[in-house]
Amino acid sequence: DAGVIQSPRHEVTEMGQEVTLRCKPISGHNSLFWYRQTMMRGLELLIYFNNNVPIDDSGMPEDRFSAKMPNASFSTLKIQPSEPRDSAVYFCASRRGQPGNEKLFFGSGTQLSVL
Amino acid sequence: AQSVTQLDSQVPVFEEAPVELRCNYSSSVSVYLFWYVQYPNQGLQLLLKYLSGSTLVKGINGFEAEFNKSQTSFHLRKPSVHISDTAEYFCAVSGRNAGNMLTFGGGTRLMVKP
Numbered sequence: 001d002a003g004v005i006q007s008p009r010h011e012v013t014e015m016g017q018e019v020t021l022r023c024k025p026i027s028g029h030n031s032l033f034w035y036r037q038t039m040m041r042g043l044e045l046l047i048y049f050n051n052n053v054p055i056d057d058s059g060m061p062e063d064r065f066s067a068k069m070p071n072a073s074f075s076t077l078k079i080q081p082s083e084p085r086d087s088a089v090y091f092c093a094s095r096r097g098q099p100g101n102e103k104l105f106f107g108s109g110t111q112l113s114v115l
Numbered sequence: 116a117q118s119v120t121q122l123d124s125q126v127p128v129f130e131e132a133p134v135e136l137r138c139n140y141s142s143s144v145s146v147y148l149f150w151y152v153q154y155p156n157q158g159l160q161l162l163l164k165y166l167s168g169s170t171l172v173k174g175i176n177g178f179e180a181e182f183n184k185s186q187t188s189f190h191l192r193k194p195s196v197h198i199s200d201t202a203e204y205f206c207a208v209s210g211r212n213a214g215n216m217l218t219f220g221g222g223t224r225l226m227v228k229p
Contacts, residue, residue, distance in 0.1 A: 033217075043205060043219040091159065104149075104217060106159040 002026075006092050006107035014115050018080040021110045024073055025094030033104070034067055034077050035091040043091075049075065082114045117142035119208050119220035127226045130198055136191040136223045138180075138206030148189040149207040149217070150180055159205065165189065176200065201227045 005024040013019055025032050033048040047057040049069045057067070064083070069075040079086055089109045122137045140146065150162040163174025170182040180191045189206060206220040 035219075043222070045217070045219075093159075104161065106151075 004092055004094050004105050004107035006090075006110050008110060009108065010111045010113075012113045012115065013082055015083055016081045017114075018078065019082045019086075019112060019114070021077040021090050021092075021112070023075045023077070023092030023107060025075070025092070026096075026105055027073065029094035029096045029105070030072070031095040032069060032075050033093040033095075034075070035093065035106075037089045037091060037109070038087075046077070046090075079112075082112075084114045087112055087114050117144075117146065117208050117210060117218050119206050119218055121204075121206055121220035121223045123223050124221065125224045125226065127228060128196055129228050131195045133194050134192065134196050134200075134225065136204050136206075136225065138189045138191065138220060140187050140189065140206070140208045142187075142208060142210065144210045147209045147211060148180075148182060149209070150174065150178070150189070150191050151205040151207060151219075153203040153205065153222075155202070162191070162204070196225070196227050198227050198229060200225060 004026055007022045011019060031050050034046040036044050036046055044059055046059045047067045048055055052069045052072055065079055067077045077090060089111050091106050091109045093104050093106045095104045118141050120139045126136060128134045148165040151159040152162045153159050162178055163172050163180055165172045165182045171179060173179045178191060178193050180189055182189050203222045203224050205222045207217045209217045
């Protein structure tokens with residue numbers, strides 16, 4: 001099993017540009033999560049999907065952030081326009097089953113730097 | 116609502132010494148509890164979890180944690196650390212109901228010195 005796959009591994013962009021982060025969850029997992037990690041705020045949940053449907057997006061910081069899951073094997077997190085304060089590591093994670101019954105598997109993250 | 120507090124942002128310790136990383140949580144419902152580890156330049160990995168049963172949970176790499184309901188704590192321990200244990204450790208809590216998500220603490224950086 002390849003695990004949760006995120007791309008790109010690193011992204012450097014200029015303020016105002018659109019950024020798209022991608023995630024491929026583990027096959028068979030029906031829940032997908034996007035987390036953001038910064039030194040100041042630690043790990044924050046941005047949004048999570050269950051069976052491709054967004055369940056809770058209350059963690060999405062602003063309208064500049066949007067996430068989609070068009071099918072069970074792919075999700076995107078888009079920032080438009082990007083700002084320097086968006087610089088962080090963005091993690092995607094997936095899970096099968098009910099909370100606590102299955103492990104949450106994390107991808108390696110995307111290091112985003114907005115200049 | 117639920118929250119997780121990791122009381123120490125950094126814990127320096129010498130190799131082969133014991134270590135305890137503290138975690139306290141608050142929740143209005145029954146919870147599952149987790150510890151995740153993040154090695155440098157890597158994603159998060161599950162270290163151990165408490166679902167039910169014995170309050171002492173053993174995980175990978177010699178770590179263990181004890182669930183204390185009265186103190187709402189889930190402290191992580193290892194009797195003898197190695198240099199390779201240097202990493203960021205995150206405590207997390209999840210409600211037991213369907214749809215509940217994982218809430219993380221702020222993390223504790225364990226720095227093992229030779």
